[in-house]
Amino acid sequence: MFDFAMTDEQRAVVEVTRAFVERELYPHEEEVERTGVLRPELATELRAKALAAGLYAANMPEEVGGAGLDAVTLVLVEKELGKASYALQYTTVARPSNILMAGTPEQQERYTLPCVRGERIDCLAMTEPDAGSDVRAIRTRAVREPGGWRIHGTKHFISHADEADFVILLARTGTDDAGRGTMSIFLVDLDTPGVSVREGYRNVSHRGYTNSILDFDEVHVPADALLGEEGEGFALAGTWLGATRLQVAATCLGRAERALELSVGHAATRQQFGQPIGRFQGVGFKLADMTTELRAAELLTLHAAWKADRGTATDADMAMAKVKASEVLAMVADEAIQIHGGMGLMDELPLERIWRDARIERIWDGTSEIQRHIIARSLLRPLGA
Structure with a gap:
């Protein structure tokens, strides 16, 4: 219990x-x-x-x-x-990314501790122009050479890289027996020769929160830039993805709650036809559905977190929390605007921002389709399917 x-x-x-x-x-x-x-x-x-x-x-x-x-x-x-x-x-x-906890004492001294103290900023680089959900398809390569590694490739959609001091980089370092790329993770200072940070794309969601394109042009990094074991980057990244999906779910809950609170207040005070609009079933039932779905998403998220604290959380637990919370946010934001009518789309209220910002949540940190794939796989694999 x-x-x-x-x-x-x-x-x-x-x-x-x-x-x-x-x-x-x-x-x-x-x-x-x-x-x-x-x-x-x-x-x-x-x-x-x-x-x-x-x-x-x-x-x-x-x-x-x-x-x-x-x-x-x-x-x-x-x-x-x-x-x-x-x-x-x-x-x-x-x-700071908890993946940094996999670092050696020297790496933690150079990267982890300064991040915790607010002296340095990290960013994570996985996504590429031709590799989004299919992480194993990444083309950025790190090749061994005397004294370290040489990295070449491009990453994009890299959040706040323009203000980061270093990047946690996922790169291909080999090929397994099945012909799939094996991955490793590197800590690369963004002032390293050959690294360039380019302005990313304009985004309808989260104004002021930037994304960048990172180019690695035959970048040399020392041997101690490797985070964790060679070839274990995919598994290491997986430990980070679970935590961030829970984080996305939680922030979605917060925005949905803010939109719901505004909607309840508006429905209780906005008068039409001589009574508060919340008394009309067309509005009241919306509020009922919004709060019911929000509480369901909150329970899923708290349950996943509760299991995480006990070391029993699965990828499916995190996926269910993320897909439910992000889709509930979209529904609540849309209904909140409908309840407010024309004013809901005006920037005097935060609702139009919440509505716009909600759209990215079903895409980043694993699309809703990827989350459903994870959930379905957890049901079928034990039966050999």
């Missing part, structure tokens, strides 16, 4: 996070939306405040200076952060 009632400690963490979001992030949402830019000086200021509030690197273990929060508490924190503009909350309240 599981009990998701918040402990006193969890309640305190949620209250601190909620206060930070409302006091420090909400006031800057309009600026980021209108300009499409998160000013560097504002990002620096908010990072310092996040560090002071104890919210920075909350996903990292205490042994490296992080908050060491359990998965359930992290979901509660991410849900609160998710209510704010993505550019503001994700860029300024950093969650």
